[in-house]
Amino acid sequence: MAMAEHGQFLLRIEDTDTARARDHWEAQIYDDIHWLGLNWETPVLRQSEHLERYNASLMQLADRGLIYPCWCRRSDIRAALSAPQEGAPLAPGVYPGTCRRRGMDSRQPGDALRLDMTKALAEVPEMRLIETGLKHAGAHTVNPAQLIQEIGDPVLGRKEIETPSYVLAAVIDDGAQEITHVVRGEDLYQTTFLQVLLQHLLDLPTPIYHHHRLIRDEAGKRLAKRDDSKAIAKYRTEGATPSDLRNLVGLPQPLASSC
Numbered sequence: 542m543a544m545a546e547h548g549q550f551l552l553r554i555e556d557t558d559t560a561r562a563r564d565h566w567e568a569q570i571y572d573d574i575h576w577l578g579l580n581w582e583t584p585v586l587r588q589s590e591h592l593e594r595y596n597a598s599l600m601q602l603a604d605r606g607l608i609y610p611c612w613c614r615r616s617d618i619r620a621a622l623s624a625p626q627e628g629a630p631l632a633p634g635v636y637p638g639t640c641r642r643r644g645m646d647s648r649q650p651g652d653a654l655r656l657d658m659t660k661a662l663a664e665v666p667e668m669r670l671i672e673t674g675l676k677h678a679g680a681h682t683v684n685p686a687q688l689i690q691e692i693g694d695p696v697l698g699r700k701e702i703e704t705p706s707y708v709l710a711a712v713i714d715d716g717a718q719e720i721t722h723v724v725r726g727e728d729l730y731q732t733t734f735l736q737v738l739l740q741h742l743l744d745l746p747t748p749i750y751h752h753h754r755l756i757r758d759e760a761g762k763r764l765a766k767r768d769d770s771k772a773i774a775k776y777r778t779e780g781a782t783p784s785d786l787r788n789l790v791g792l793p794q795p796l797a798s799s800c
Contacts, residue, residue, distance in 0.1 A: 548721065548722070549582050550582065551586070551718060552571075552581040553585065553586045554567055554570070554588065554589075555710065555711065556588055556589045557589060557592070557595075557704055557707065558707070559704070569772065569773075569774065573772075576773070576777060576783065577773075586714060586718065588710050592704070592705070595705035595713055596705070599697055599698055599705060602742060602743075603645050605664075607657050607661050607664075608656060608657070608698075609640060609643050609644065609654070609655055609657060610647060610648035610649065610653070611636075611653045611655045611694075611696070612640060612649065612653075613636070635690070635691065635692065635693035636694050636695075640655070641657060641694065651700055653699060654697055655694040655695065655696055656695055658693060659689060661738060662685045664742060665741040667682060668683035668738060669681065669682050669747075670733060670750060671749045672749075672751070673751045674727065674751045674752040675791060676730075683737055688734060688735065692734075708732055708735055708739070709739060711736065712736050712739045712743065712745065715745070716745035720748050722748055722751065723749070723750050724792075725750075725751075725753070726753060726754075726755050726763075727752040727753060727754060728755060728763065730750075730752045753790040753791050754789065754791045755790065756786070
């Protein structure tokens, strides 16, 4: 797809969650993508090497009063959600804003950092994005009420300020790398609307998105290394070809000149 747009194919190692990152998984990513016939630009950006960049953007949002610290554990959130709620009902599991009135000066070690969604939405105009994946193809307008009800106040800094969330780190890297097209699995489609909001807040451009189908095993479970589910290497040993894998996720075959 990158070659069809006369662009560059960039690979990024999104390893800010160091507790779950594994060197052998990263090596397998390189091997699998090479087997698929894809060549990427080097050096590969590794997010764990750019934590200061994410921290700076997080503090930029905090200085504008859009970030607050949160001490709530999952059990606290479940208890708060079981109590009567005012306003529009939140989707199951959405944080109810227990710590929303806390200021950054009250931050304690171990606090998460959350975006005040209502304040953030008040700062941006109408937001739109373009999707080219088959399931959601077209132009989409970001619905503020839907963000509040279905996402709530998302965590942008996990536990310690040095570990940003995926959604923030990806937005900042897309801007730094001047990404014009993002190709990823459809499990991240809903995350896109939050990322578009962050792009507006940080004055970054919005790429064109393409969310492809996921590879699933015989039980319908999506391929994910953390669950030890069927990996691309397993398909390879069973005789699958790169073309077979592209068909599974609904991606076009590469141009002849790029092979």
